[in-house]
Structure formats: structure tokens, C-alpha cells
Amino acid sequence: MDKKSPIGVFDSGIGGLSVLKQFIRFLPYEHYIYLGDTARVPYGNKSPQTVQEYSKQCVKYLLNHDVKLIVVACNTASSNALDVIKEMSDVPVIGMIIPAVQAALRTTISGKIGVIGTRATISSQSYEKGMLEITNKKVEVISQACPLFVPIVEEGWLRHPATKLIAEEYLEKFKKDTIDTLVLGCTHYPLLSQLISEILPGVMLIDSGEHASVSAIRILGEKGLLSDEKDDYDIRHEIKFVVTDVPSTFFEVASRFLGFEVSQPEKISL
Amino acid sequence: MDKKSPIGVFDSGIGGLSVLKQFIRFLPYEHYIYLGDTARVPYGNKSPQTVQEYSKQCVKYLLNHDVKLIVVACNTASSNALDVIKEMSDVPVIGMIIPAVQAALRTTISGKIGVIGTRATISSQSYEKGMLEITNKKVEVISQACPLFVPIVEEGWLRHPATKLIAEEYLEKFKKDTIDTLVLGCTHYPLLSQLISEILPGVMLIDSGEHASVSAIRILGEKGLLSDEKDDYDIRHEIKFVVTDVPSTFFEVASRFLGFEVSQPEKISL
16 A cells, blocks of 8 residues: 555445545545445445445445545445444545535625535435534534435436426425535535525535535645656546446446546456 | 645635635645735736736745645636746645646536636636647647626626626637637636536536646645544535725725635735
8 A cells, every 4th residue: 555556535425426526536546446336325324334335245245345544425334334344444534424514614704604415415414413523613514415416317317497496495494494505415416516605695505515526635644655646647547446236327427527437447346 | 834824825816716616625724824915916918027016926925824734726827827826835836727727627528618717817828738748648729818897797696687798709609619628717717617518518618726726635635734524514615715806896806706704805915
């Protein structure tokens, strides 16, 4: 395990590619292994024990591939399995909750923070709990589950009039409660950030993937484990895609998340 | 000079606060000195010799205040004075051109990159030259000066219908030329990024300040010079504002750029 080792990113499915996108943006010289447990997606409606079990299998795969950092791109795994993952890993582990929580606490001025996520994430109150754990700062957290956002993003209807109507309904309460910061608590939501900004102008959107990638630069930099910068701009993103199932929409959805065509994924069993 | 030393950011005026904003977002635990040479703004229409002279004075002030990193937030100074500044500095120096150029080269897939800036920046061709210098990758750069954007941003008309009309006219050529990446080549333009994204959906916008701050994390991290993270989220941004003149609109414009109220600046002579 050294500078040239890959960064391992895992998610229950394809959504974590929005996290990978942020890593590529700020850490373009790294190699990546992206593992999507697409045969067992979603994790959100499974028990914590099962989520831990599945997460451990994903992490074991990444550790066997000599990663220098593990990114838990899945909100559910970040909420329910981060301790277990850290325990089994001899490399740093970054989840989705803490980077977003820290960024939200630093960003808010009014102290009114909104959180949107899947039903499972919102009812777990991971973000509220995360905020209470790390600060005494007085904040008011207003949550809203947006269950239709995931299927809409997967359908690719990012600018459809129906999407706008749905987003306006979900986000209505934030207008009344005048939040100044909104945590996008689901890997799919950054694809809707432009629409969300139009509905909530002036509200700072917190993208977990973006802040997780910045944490990674800090952690790897301090350990001397950042890849050397390269001058060759033609060599793009060395990414190995690994999935437990290849859904028919894989290429279409993956390229929507990443902004470029993806290579054939390797199919494995965990 | 150690971990706790401030990061020095200088600009010909107030626009560099958009760069400072990105630094605060990703490096919230740092102390900052922001120096705006507001008595001599703008640098864009001055000779390279004068820009170098003024820049040296700004940098001397920052070095005397024991900064661990110098950020040249001014596009004109970055284009015309970076070598001179590096020569006189015993700390790392980050300008605005290279981080944006690197990010644009990594981002583009089509190879068609747009650049917008002030008249001075566009006619200097700094970005085109920067791209040619660091890569053999075949790229086509399409430039457009947007001289009205600076006064509009300072007036605060970010969402005014007139602003939309003006932006649509300036950006028209990029629709025809189907760029996939657009460099915001002026410190004021990130405040218009939402509007620009609405006019050019799907085009990746490159914000120099954002990429400069990511470079800073890498550089400081590898030197062991990043401030320790703090748990206290109530202590916000330790920023010292220093200006060579206090324009009547300082507080209004500064808080628009930063998103929060700024403290009284210290007025100095260089």
C-alpha cells in the first residue's frame, strides 16, 4: 500500500458515483476502485445487522485490492456500519455523514439547517444525531424525506416539469422555515442541485461527496499518500468498476452520474 | 511560520473575496489575512510593470505578517506578476490561472473549452497560453469578454431580468460552439454561476477559487502546515481584512461575496 494504491469507493448501488465524481474532480491523479453492490441494492430498507454484514463484505473486497483509503459512499452504510468498517480497516475510512455535518455546521449562520434524504435516512435521524454529537452550537434541523428523487434521477428527468413540481412540493417547508443551509443527504440528490437552488435561492447546498473528497486530500496529504500530479491530461480517470450485478440501465445511469462514458464493469460475487 | 500562521490572500479589490469564500469552505480551520488594494483597483488596465510593482508591495505586506501561503486572487496579477511574486516569497504561492487551466483540461471531454473574463484578461489570452504550456492535449478555446458582469455583480443584480438578457447575449456563442467546460476567468463571476448554468445547462463551470483552495490543501498537507481541525463550530472564520481604501459600498459588497457580515477592515498604505 503506497501513493500509487487506489482509493476504494463502495456503495449499495450506482448512486455513489456522484461521490466518485467529486473525488475525480479534486483528486484526478488517483486510481479508483468503485464497488457497487448492485445485486443487493438498496440497503436503506434492510436491518442494521444485514447492512453491517454486506458492508463488511464490500470492505473486505476493497482491502484485498490494496486500497489506501476507503470511502463509504452509501448513506445507509455510513449511518449503520461505519464503526464496524473502521474496526476491520488498517487504512483511513471516510463516510458520508460526518463531512456533511461538519460542513453544514460551519456554513449555517441562522442555525437553521435543512436535511433531505430517503425515508430510511430521514427516519434514522443520522444527521441530527451527528450534529448533536460534534457540537454544542444551537442548531435547528428541519428534515424532509424526498422518496421520489431517487427514481426520478435514475429515470434521468432532471429538468422535467414534473420534477420541478415534485421538488417544489418537497422543498416548500424550507421556504417557510427559512433555512440557510441544506444537506443533500442522498447520493442521487447532487444531480438535482441546480433545480433545488432555483427553488431555494441563496440556500447553501451541502454535497457530502464534495466535502468527503476534501477530507481525503487532507488525510492522504498528511500521510504522504497522495498520488503525484501528472502532466498528461489525456490519461483520464483510471477507474475500475466492480458490481455484483449489471443492471440493464448501468451504462446510461452511470454516465449520467459521472458525466462521461464508463467502461465495462467487472461482475463479482461477495 | 507554522501550522497556525495565516494564509494570505490578495486581490486588487474586493472580488478576491469569492476566492476567500472557497478557501473558507474547504479550509475552515485556517486564519486568513485578506488584502484588497482597493485604492488602486482595477489592475486590469495597468501596464505589466505597474501590476508587478503593486503586487510586490502587497506580497511584502503579507510576508511581513508571517503568512504560510500566498494566494494571488487577482487574475491580472496572476497573469502578469506570478513569477516575480514566487521569486520574492519563501512560502508557496498559488495563482488563479493554473488551477483553473488544469481543472478545465481534466474536465473537458469534447476538448471545447470556453473562457469568460474581463476585456483585459481575454485579450491577454492567459488561459489559452496556460493550456498550451502544460499540455499537448488538443483543445479548442473559445473566449468571450463579459465587461458588464463586474459592475452588475457589484450592483448586486444577480437575478435581475436585465442580467439574464445580458448573460444570454454574452454566452450565445457558447451554445453554438457547444463547449462542455467554461472557465469563470474573473473573481466576480462565481456569483453569477447559477444564472450561467441555467443558460448553459450541462456545461461544467470552473471556479478558480475552488480549485486553488483544493491545491492549497494538497500543498499545505504535504508540508504538514494545515491547521488542526477544531471542534468548536461557533468560532467562525478568523479573517483579518486589510484594504488600501474603504469604499462606501465595502460592507455591502463584501458580505455579498462571502455570505456573511464582515468586520471593519484595517486601512493601510502600501
